[in-house]
Amino acid sequence: MSDAAPRIAPRVGARPRAVPHRLLGLLGLLLVVAIWWLAVDLATEPDTLARQFAPPAAFDALLGLLRDGSLLNHALVSLRRVGLGLLIALVIGVPGGLLLGSLPRLAATLTPTLQLLRMVSPLSWMPIAVMALGIGDRSIVFLLAFAAVWPVMMSTSAGVAQLDQRWLQLGRSLAATRSEMLLRIVLPGVVSPVLTGVRLAIGILWIVLVPAEMLGVSSGLGYFILDTRDRLAYSELMAGVLAIGALGYALDLLARGAYALWTGRR
Structure with missing residues (x-):
């Protein structure tokens, strides 16, 4: 009998270690920046105004701003308007x-009208908003609220329709009042759809924000x-684009x- 330690045979078909998703996301961002840099470098001549669109100029301007x-001051103003629009x-x-x-x-009575209004671009209401509310924060917040209300309303309505009927029957069998049914069954049951609607609303708000402002x-x-466009400060313009995206x-x-925190608790 041999005293040598037994050799462990390698596993056949072992999968390679997976690359973390965050690392993949970072690699994707670096690839996009590289393509952006290469595209500007190939499409423009050295020492021209168009070179301000390149990543080095944009990142340098971003750090300076x-x-x-x-x-930061402009971003805080925009975030305040977005918050008010989302709250409304x-x-x-x-x-x-x-x-x-x-x-x-x-729902059968109002759905056609609501769907018609939902399909109208919020920016189409700009002239009406200015005439009714004047130039300033009020008209911008109105446009943002109009853009965000539809995903929130539709998600909430869908959440109510998808409630487990057994919970509602249980509440009725226990003689729960309307307020108890609302607070203990309906509202907890629609939080997840509402959060989904909020996420959709944020995406729409952020798109409508820039032209509204x-x-x-x-x-x-x-x-x-x-302002940066009018001043031909294209490096600062690209810095603003980066800030908006971030x-x-x-x-x-x-x-x-x-949403993940709520669903995890549930």
């Missing part, structure tokens, strides 16, 4: 969705883009985190 705080959309959309989901006849105001990321991504991460 962050140091002096000007871009929640105040209108959640009760509206609860009513539409709970009252089929009301070109509506005669003197602050906000949309105004910053318009902030939008961060808001989406927050919405996804809230």
Whole structure:
């Protein structure tokens, strides 16, 4: 009998170690920056104004704008407007969705009108908003709220329609009042759909924000883009584009985190 230690045969067909998703995402971003840099380098001549669109100029301008705080001030103004628009959309959309989901006849009556309004671009209401509310924050917040209310309302209505009927029957069998049914069964059951609607609303809000802030105001990321264009400061314009993308991504991460936290608790 041999005293040698037994050799462990390698596993046949062992899978290679998976690359973390975050690393893949970082590699994807680096690839996009490389393509962006190469495209500008090939399409433009050296020492021209168009070279300000290249990543080195954009990132250098972004660092300068962050140091002096000007871009941060514009971003805070835009985030405040987005927050107000989303809050108004929640105040209108959640009760509206609860009513539409709970009252089929009301839903049948209003759904064609609501779908028609939903299909109208929020930016189409710009002239009406300016005439009714004037130039400034109120018209911008109105446009943002109008854009965000539909995903919130529709998601809430769908959440009510998908509630487990056994829970509702149990509540009725225990003689629960309407307020108890709403607070203990309906609202907890529609939180996940509402959070999904909020995430969709944030995406729409962030798209509508920039053109809405070109509506005669003197602050906000949309105004910053318009101002840099007029000043031919294209490196700062690209820095603003990067900031808009990064902030939008961060808001989406927050919405996804809230949804994951709630579903994990449930």
